[in-house]
Amino acid sequence: MQVTDSTPHASLPEAEGSILNYTVKLSSTSDIKQLDRIFLEGACQLLPFDYVLLHLSSANGREMRLKRCWDRGSRSYQSNWQQDALTDEQRRLVEKARLSPEGAQATAGGNRQIAAFSRQNDRGNSVSLVVQYASSVSAERLVAFRAFKRIYFNFRSFIDESQRDPLTGLLNxxxxxxxxxxxxxxxxxxxxxxxxxxxxxxxxxxxxxxxxxxxxxxxxxxxxxxxxxxxxxxxxxxxxxxxxxxxxxxxxxxxxxxxxxxxxxxxxxxxxxxxxxxxxxxxxxxxxxxxxxxxxxxxxxxxxxxxxxxxxxxxxxxxxxxxxxxxxxxxxxxxxxxxxxxxxxxxxxxxxxxxxxxx
Ligand SMILES: Nc1nc2c(ncn2[C@@H]2O[C@H](COP(=O)(O)OP(=O)(O)OP(=O)(O)O)[C@@H](O)[C@H]2O)c(=O)[nH]1
Structure with a gap:
């Protein structure tokens, strides 16, 4: 994927301020798909991501993904649900991330970094994030992103559990x-x-x-x-x-x-x-x-x-x-x-x- 560094983004204090707003938004929805969208939007305010990809997989092998991606043509982020698979590189990283609460990271071409984070529930369903960004992104922004990501994962598992039937894992x-x-x-x-x-x-x-x-x-x-x-x-x-x-x-x-x-x-x-x-x-x-x-x-x-x-x-x-x-x-x-x-x-x-x- 060819990328540029032209993604406009706010200064760190501005981004942190807007993350606070997004955290309030996260806490005020009980709709999990809306929560996912709020998170992806907020994440893109904080870091100039090339893309943020949310990958959902269930114990029975179903997979889907929501991707928010910087579009150079329209100079804006686009989101869409897709059914196509992760790339081999993304999949490897997600599998590695499942083993570590810190996630997993790799260097990609064009001076980019790819990072993955994953959380699995006790029914074997997992939600994973894959992000790609410029290697020049500051450590402070990455720390802020990780905190925002933790808050999102916590809200998500709280909502998910409250919507599920404990025996079958179906919606309640x-x-x-x-x-x-x-x-x-x-x-x-x-x-x-x-x-x-x-x-x-x-x-x-x-x-x-x-x-x-x-x-x-x-x-x-x-x-x-x-x-x-x-x-x-x-x-x-x-x-x-x-x-x-x-x-x-x-x-x-x-x-x-x-x-x-x-x-x-x-x-x-x-x-x-x-x-x-x-x-x-x-x-x-x-x-x-x-x-x-x-x-x-x-x-x-x-x-x-x-x-x-x-x-x-x-x-x-x-x-x-x-x-x-x-x-x-x-x-x-x-x-x-x-x-x-x-x-x-x-x-x-x-x-x-x-x-x-x-x-
Ligand atoms: N093992 C198990 N049994 C349950 C659970 N919840 C309800 N039941 C049982 O499900 C049975 C339902 O019986 P009925 O409502 O008479 O219906 P049925 O035997 O399926 O008959 P029809 O619906 O008329 O075909 C009862 O014996 C309940 O005790 C559960 O979570 N686990």
Missing amino acids: RRYFDDCIHRALEVIGSEKSPVVLDAPRRSTDTRQLRHWLAILDIDHFKRFNDAYGHLYGDEILLLFSRIMEQTFRESDLLFRFGGEEFVVIMENANPAEAMAALERFRMAIHAHRFPQGERVTVSCGAIEVAGSLSAASLLGKADEALYYAKAHGRNRTFMYEDLVASGELSEAIINHTAGQVELF
């Missing part, structure tokens, strides 16, 4: 409430087809719509009763891993509690949404769980429309789910299809058992 019910309200606001305002600023497949330029699905393991109680609670937990954990492997990177996966899970996913049309849910249902059915057990899942889904409240979306998806439970289990139904075929009536949301707790 509380975070779902935040997400769905935000999603409905964006969809309602019709400003953008993108709900949650999730990383997208770079090739997917179609206008995507969104679906909410409730997934409920069939007869889960039977596993607890037959093999004990720990075995039940193992099923929940494996079920979650299959969710992560089957759904897309951009889909949001939640455990609501017990054996109940929710997905918010992006698809172009109802047929695609149905196909994604069916693919998951079949993957669960095909999987051999410990003790040779077969597990099945029932699913009810609905398109996320800005005109509906979060409570009624959940209620309607729950209607479709209980229709699936009442009609043989191991099935997937769309609420809209059931209403269109007269199987469900639009107005009625009235369960007596196993009800999803509404807001």
